[in-house]
Amino acid sequence: MIEQAVAPVPTGAPTAEPILRLRDLRVTFDTVGGPARAVRGVSLDVFPGEAVAVVGESGSGKSVTMLATLGLLRGAAVSGSATYRGTELIGLAPSRLRHVRGAKISMVFQDPMTSLNPVLTVGRQLDMVMRAHNPDMSKKATRARAVDLLDQVAIAQAARRCDAYPHELSGGMRQRVMIAMAIANEPEVLIADEPTTALDVTVQAQIMDLLGRLQRERQLSLVLITHDLGVVAGAADRLAVMYAGKLVEHGTVPSVFAEPGHPYTRGLLACLPRLDRRGEMQAAIPGIPPSPLSLPPGCPFAPRCPDAVTACTEHEPVLVRTATSTIACSVHAPAAVVR
Amino acid sequence: MKRYLVRRIAVIPFLMLGIITMVFIVSRLTPADPLVSIVGARNLNNPTIVAAAKARWGLDQSIPIQYLKYMKNVFQGDLGTSFTTRKPVLHDLWDRLPATLELTSFALVIGVVGGVGLGVLAARHRNTIIDHVARFFALLGSSLPAFWAGLLGLYVLYSRLEWLPGPGRLDPRADPPARITGFFTVDALLHGDMSTFWSALRHLILPACVLGWGVIGIVSRLVRASLLDEFSMEYVRVARAMGLRERTVVNNHALRNALLPTITIVGFSFAYLITGAVLTEIVFSWPGLGSYAVEASRKLDFPAVIGVSALGGLAFLLTNLITDIAYAIADPRIRLS
Structure with missing residues (x-):
């Protein structure tokens, strides 16, 4: 298999050093059915103040990549490198990793119904998050800050909601609480793992607006994990598409949306519902993603790809820079050097 | 909640009548x-x-x-007069209740504290030698009959090593403290009589441990299982993602939830304690309700049998009530409805 280390530096990206740098990150789960290779060598940079969307179907490895970065996977073999401002996170001692989590890199999770502790008040949970990194903060100080944070995530009557239990809040409000927890310690990077998937459509837009506002106001680096390209358009500067544990395309949002290079990205974009084509059958990519237990030979997308040729099933393509983005596809971007 | 409580308390007399009739x-x-x-x-x-x-x-x-x-x-x-003691049954019960309450409450504390501690330890070190040892210890506790464990304990710790005193609530020559609560340990403390307190405490240790061991067995297995359930919950991952100490994640997040089913099981284990107390009291010549019940049954002392049964039933009803109240206090989702 040919592996080519193409640095995924995007066209038009900020020139600063990346704040989060993933290099050849691999995650393998030991399952009853054998090793499941969930992430197979992902390299990605996140620069200060930018929003990167990681897109893919369920099981493409996008969440696992980020969970592995923060050491939140139990019983998984993680290799490769993930550095935060030069500090290697993979294999970092739990006592030191703890000071990165929540304080430098924070995370918002998918389901606000289950991500808050049902038997503790919102204020108590915020209090614990603050004290985890500022053990000297007084109850009074954490309380005042909790109210302030709830106010910042646009929760009305913040002081009263502070004493509420999660079950007394709506799904949207719980996700706002989750976001308040995530920004409580002023992190530089916020990873949002499908933050709107479990919410009502009307609430989804509000939560995305909130994340966008916080990102701008606080100069946050936002990593937005989603399967919904519709969410990406307004929220992200750059886009990374994952399939079967690998990046298959990345580039700036405008260029990828205008000219998707990889057949999979094209398929995803074609799946977006469009108001100008009403009455037509909603497009879908035929087939299902391969199981990480038994990946097909060559390009993992080949079995579902409309453009696939025989060569696709022989070699797994590597990331190659094109005029508009970087893609891994033997047909549309044949590797310049094949040894 | 208030109406629910009133209803629960109001049915207790009727249930008691049923128990007595039965x-x-x-x-x-x-x-x-x-x-x-x-x-x-x-x-x-x-x-x-x-x-x-x-x-x-x-x-x-x-x-x-x-x-x-x-x-x-x-x-x-x-409640009638006992055939054998020729005293009012109520008087006998009142006389012997504190001994049993003192024994069972110490056993319950040992069982709950030990059970929760052992369960947490086993869950945090799942599938390691610590977990296996904890499982074996719990299995022994819930399967060894109290009379066997009690006799073994007396043989080793009293006869052989002489670390602990023999049967009874006090040293044979010591006078029991004047009754305030009827708990020898508490009364001795209230009277400021330290030597009696130590004597009572030393006599209490072995029977309470023998009785509490079974509760440790039940509680630790449940705490381990429910804690492992909680560990797989999303909010635990969130707590870790927010950088909380592992100790805080376990004690303040996961354990808080895992203790909810434990409250119920502690209520249930009271039944175990009552039956266990009968056996333990006989082995340790403990002058409580257990030995009274055995004597009464052997002699077909009808009023005494009915009296002990009614008291046991009442204890059960009250325990259930307390369990439900405790559950409602611990789980905010139940409190409202």
Whole structure:
């Protein structure tokens, strides 16, 4: 298999050093059915103040990549490198990793119904998050800050909601609480793992607006994990598409949306519902993603790809820079050097 | 919540009447004659003595009449007089209740504290040697009969090593402290009598541990299982993602939820404690309700049997009530509805 280390530096990206740098990150789960290779060598940079969307179907490895970065996977073999401002996170001692989590890199999770502790008040949970990194903060100080944070995530009557239990809040409000927890310690990077998937459509837009506002106001680096390209358009500067544990395309949002290079990205974009084509059958990519237990030979997308040729099933393509983005596809971007 | 509580408390007297009736019927159905223990086997052939005894204890009347008379007395707060001690049953119960309460409450504390601690330890070190040892210890606790563990404990710690005193609540020569609560340890402390306190505490350790061991077994297995359930919950991952210390994640997040089912099981384990107390009290010559119940049953002492059963039933109803209240306090999702 040919592996080519193409640095995924995007066209038009900020020139600063990346704040989060993933290099050849691999995650393998030991399952009853054998090793499941969930992430197979992902390299990605996140620069200060930018929003990167990681897109893919369920099981493409996008969440696992980020969970592995923060050491939140139990019983998984993680290799490769993930550095935060030069500090290697993979294999970092739990006592030191703890000071990165929540304080430098924070995370918002998918389901606000289950991500808050049902038997503790919102204020108590915020209090614990603050004290985890500022053990000297007084109850009074954490309380005042909790109210302030709830106010910042646009929760009305913040002081009263502070004493509420999660079950007394709506799904949207719980996700706002989750976001308040995530920004409580002023992190530089916020990873949002499908933050709107479990919410009502009307609430989804509000939560995305909130994340966008916080990102701008606080100069946050936002990593937005989603399967919904519709969410990406307004929220992200750059886009990374994952399939079967690998990046298959990345580039700036405008260029990828205008000219998707990889057949999979094209398929995803074609799946977006469009108001100008009403009455037509909603497009879908035929087939299902391969199981990480038994990946097909060559390009993992080949079995579902409309453009696939025989060569696709022989070699797994590597990331190659094109005029508009970087893609891994033997047909549309044949590797310049094949040894 | 308030209305629910009032309703729960209001049904208790009716349930008590049912329990007393049941025990009354069961005791009279016993195919044996309490007269033997009242007058002695030698006098059974003496019709004058037998007739006098029957009249004295009301056994000459038909069972329905006996029942009605008994219930009439119950409503007046009289549980009858024991055939054997010749004292009012209520007096006997009041006399012996503290010994049993002291034993069971110490055992419950040992069981719950030890069980939760062991369960947390086993869950945090799942599938390691610590977990296996904890499992074995729990299995022993819930499967070894109290009389066996008690005798073994007495043999090793009393006879052989002499680390602990023998059976009884106090050293044979010591005087029990004047009754305030009836708990020797508490009363001795209240009187400022430290030597009696130590004596009472040292006597309490072994039987309470033997009795509490079974509770440790039940509680630790449940805590381990529910804690492992909680560990797989999203909010635990969130807590870790927010940089909380592992200790905080376990104690303040996961354990708080895992203790909810534990509250129920602690209520249930009270049943275990009551039956366990009977055996433990006999082994340790503990002058509580357990040994009283055994004596009463062996001698077919009807009023005493009914009295002990009614008290046990009442204890059970109250424990259930307390369990439900505790659950409602611990789980905010239940509190509202």
